[in-house]
Amino acid sequence: xxxxxxxxxxxxxxxxxxxxxxxxxxxxxxxxxxxxxxxxxxxxxxxxxxxxxxxxxxxxx
Amino acid sequence: xxxxxxxxxxxxxxxxxxxxxxxxxxxxxxxxxxxxxxxxxxxxxxxxxxxxxxxxxxxxxxxxxxxxxxxxxxxxxxxxxxxxxxxxxxxxxxxxxxxxxxxxxxxxxxxxxxxxxxxxxxxxxxxxxxxxxxxxxxxxxxxxxxxxxxxxxxxxxxxxxxxxxxxxxxxxxxxxxxxxxxxxxxxxxxxxxxxxxxxxxxxxxxxxxxxxxxxxxxxxxxxxxxxxxxxxxxxxxxxxxxxxxxxxxxxxx
Numbered sequence: 001x002x003x004x005x006x007x008x009x010x011x012x013x014x015x016x017x018x019x020x021x022x023x024x025x026x027x028x029x030x031x032x033x034x035x036x037x038x039x040x041x042x043x044x045x046x047x048x049x050x051x052x053x054x055x056x057x058x059x060x061x
Numbered sequence: 062x063x064x065x066x067x068x069x070x071x072x073x074x075x076x077x078x079x080x081x082x083x084x085x086x087x088x089x090x091x092x093x094x095x096x097x098x099x100x101x102x103x104x105x106x107x108x109x110x111x112x113x114x115x116x117x118x119x120x121x122x123x124x125x126x127x128x129x130x131x132x133x134x135x136x137x138x139x140x141x142x143x144x145x146x147x148x149x150x151x152x153x154x155x156x157x158x159x160x161x162x163x164x165x166x167x168x169x170x171x172x173x174x175x176x177x178x179x180x181x182x183x184x185x186x187x188x189x190x191x192x193x194x195x196x197x198x199x200x201x202x203x204x205x206x207x208x209x210x211x212x213x214x215x216x217x218x219x220x221x222x223x224x225x226x227x228x229x230x231x232x233x234x235x236x237x238x239x240x241x242x243x244x245x246x247x248x249x250x251x252x253x254x255x256x257x258x259x260x261x262x263x264x265x266x267x268x269x270x271x272x273x274x275x276x277x278x279x280x281x282x283x284x285x286x287x288x289x290x291x292x293x294x295x296x297x298x299x300x301x302x303x304x305x306x307x308x309x310x311x312x313x314x
């Protein structure tokens with residue numbers, strides 16, 4: 001690891017922080033999107049299980 | 062156009078996206094892994110910029126995607142305003158946070174590349190300022206979606222703001238040609254072909270395609286979540302109305 005950092009020269013810090021910040025932002029975005037998707041799916045499943053939106057003839061709105 | 066609009070209905074989108082999403086995600090993971098390997102271990106250091114050239118491999122795709130997602134949002138805004146297509150504003154809403162994140166990555170990596178090369182993290186030149194304006198427009202659009210509760214009303218307001226803000230995209234692209242900027246001119250997407258050596262161009266292109274597939278996979282996931290959110294909203298309202306009716310019948314009896 002220190003060999004890799006040494007090979008990046010005097011500006012290694014700028015390069016590593018760039019990649020770290022990009023990874024952090026994109027990982028955060030991915031996790032937020034996955035969590036939102038899972039939350040909406042749970043809420044929809046719960047509503048459909050309760051029969052919300054179902055008319056008396058059994059069809060859905 | 063009518064058949065294209067018919068094809069892109071929410072139910073069909075949910076079916077298609079469930080199939081496409083894992084393929085997009087897997088292809089993105091492979092291309093990003095290959096691209097990062099080439100960028101870190103195969104591409105040489107630049108003769109002028111040294112090892113800091115490695116920042117380019119994430120900075121440039123981030124800049125492209127920030128503009129691409131805004132352009133996609135502008136097309137969706139037309140879909141909302143002209144055809145009132147139900148999937149257009151879903152696509153627009155899901156694209157905004159993704160574009161904003163890539164604009165943020167572009168600004169952060171640009172600042173970290175600028176300090177060792179230019180001697181400063183930031184300068185108010187046309188390219189840097191117009192990308193900052195793009196990020197602010199993204200944040201404004203995200204805020205507007207949150208302020209207005211009713212999705213269709215919010216969609217129209219956001220669509221107008223998106224189209225007005227689109228004027229900034231060509232300004233970003235051509236700012237380095239129109240004004241004297243500290244930022245270098247285009248070296249890939251330019252008349253006369255790229256000026257980058259193939260040993261750096263290939264990793265850049267592979268990473269750009271990898272990041273694009275990753276962003277499109279996230280966009281699909283975000284659209285799926287938004288379609289379900291609207292379904293949840295509709296069902297919750299219907300459920301509340303049904304309970305109201307039952308309560309009224311109970312009171313009458």
